[in-house]
Amino acid sequence: MAVTAQQIAELAGVSRGTVDRALHNRGRVNPEVSARILQIAKDLGYKPNMIGQALVRNKQVFLLGMILQSAETTTMQDVSRGAAQSAEELRASGADLLIKEIKGLDAEKVLEAIDELLKEGVRGLAIAPNNAPELVERINELHHQGIPVVTLNSDAPGSRRLCFIGMDNYRAGQTAAVLLRQMLPNGGKVFTLTGHLNNTAHSARVSGCFEALASEGAEDIQLLPFQPCFDRDDYAHEITQHILQTTPDLSAIYVTANGQQGVCQAVEEAGLKGRVRVIAYDLNAPNRQLLRNGSLSFAIDQAAFQQGALPPMVLFDALCRDKPPAKEFLYTDILIRTKYNLPDPS
Amino acid sequence: MAVTAQQIAELAGVSRGTVDRALHNRGRVNPEVSARILQIAKDLGYKPNMIGQALVRNKQVFLLGMILQSAETTTMQDVSRGAAQSAEELRASGADLLIKEIKGLDAEKVLEAIDELLKEGVRGLAIAPNNAPELVERINELHHQGIPVVTLNSDAPGSRRLCFIGMDNYRAGQTAAVLLRQMLPNGGKVFTLTGHLNNTAHSARVSGCFEALASEGAEDIQLLPFQPCFDRDDYAHEITQHILQTTPDLSAIYVTANGQQGVCQAVEEAGLKGRVRVIAYDLNAPNRQLLRNGSLSFAIDQAAFQQGALPPMVLFDALCRDKPPAKEFLYTDILIRTKYNLPDPS
DNA sequence: TTGAAAGCGTTACCAC
């Protein structure tokens, strides 16, 4: 049987209440008594019983909050499902998770959501900031108020967030490079289509790929200058049509953001499906379809479920178990998807 | 605030004890009273408080058991880590997990471990049976005794286990086929090296690959007859040496079991590293090294951590929350590894 | 500075 606070109290010749105050440095306890209690606790290897703590937490209200932008996307829906699972598990520990979903990208709404959640009394916050530098200051304020913040999916660089949980886009780009290298043993021309030029995730996916190919000495793979399509399929379609005309010996297209449907459509219309290979990101419904019909060779997927499931747990551990995250960057897995290793759509 | 058994008791004009018996069909309660209680509970949407239940479970002893064979392998160590994490989480629900690790494959020791765990009083069992048909009967006995059994990593076909948690090896084979197809756009000769001819996992990996290539109409990929190396690197080395001599235009080697080190060594000795591509299974230390130095193009990895983490949760949900697993086959993810998307070794 | 007691929600046990 595990050691209880009651046993320590008896050994120290004091009451449970005193033991509790001593163990948690709540003050109002004689330093000598406190020292004796701490010593006994250490000797006996006292670990507070999580269920007892949960019971007390439960009778009060212990809230955590999460704010998701682009909630309408497949990726964020997976994130949301992961968060829901953690919420369920946290309920067994006496904590509740409030999730605010925001459609599209809107830093203003995020700031509002933060205020609302604070009003509800959340003790910690998980935010998917998605390249909104205006949030950095707010995150720092929260840190100052003692409200830990975890960023997920995309980071808020320069802020005092507790940690970031998401994919390492640079490594994802390197991974794409390996796939290109394996697909093109004899070299070839590769065109890269990116989303936004000022999006750090998209940029990292490009540079990771380019630099990995360079460092592998893949001179036979010729990288054409990359272009942005602003996440739009119509622009992607137009750009791809043009590239296919001007570069008839194109071997592959690397798409770092949305636009893969426009790309694949243009490739198919040109009768080049299967000959011009396409690599894209994320495992949404269109990409599942494109993988199945062979338009897409590979999709690089982020572990979105994990990105939702981990943050609440990290916040809880930091707040209730005095266990800050092991690392500042908790990178989630980089998943390579083909038509045969698709997980069940959830 | 959530509905409590106490509130139901007051509304029904009975005591908590009666409510408890009624809600859990423990008998010794007037059918009419029981019906009234159940009706009220339903109307109020009563959900038993998990923390209260955990508290009671904790004062008794609630044990689950897990038995792992081949505990010395990297894969099983990952499985073990996953199980340890679940054990930690389950402690917050008042349950304990006992893990028995067995080195190598030994059905006799598994049977002994089952007896030991039963003597300790486990209420459910997770077993990695690894192709030991002699366990089927024992699993059926356990089922008869009301002890649910979950198989993990490998299944016990024909037994009354609650469910299987592990990789779909046939789909993994299909996934390997896609990788081969992508690497060999112009076709080529592929040699398949398997482990044991009577190992269902190895066989499924072979047939999944062969049948996927056939169904894709990949006639330009010529599949040489496969051979077993009995999981031994020395045999694999010898076989590969021979194949490389007799088939100088070999394009790739597909290794479904252990032996990849022998294969890669032979390829390297023949000066064919990078020209003859190799695909292998699992992400152990040697494979990490082989991926890094380019000997291995891809490793197909099973989500071993999950295979350890899920079974205790499934057993707990089935036993304590009356939630049997959603499906008979809970397939874990099929992960494609390259040198750049390796997870941190844990 | 300390102690005593209440309370969280459930289940188990023992009277009746």
Next chain:
DNA sequence: GTGGTAACGCTTTCAA
């Protein structure tokens, strides 16, 4: 069949 009571381990509050 039923109800009352104790118990789990912790935190909190109030009284001393």
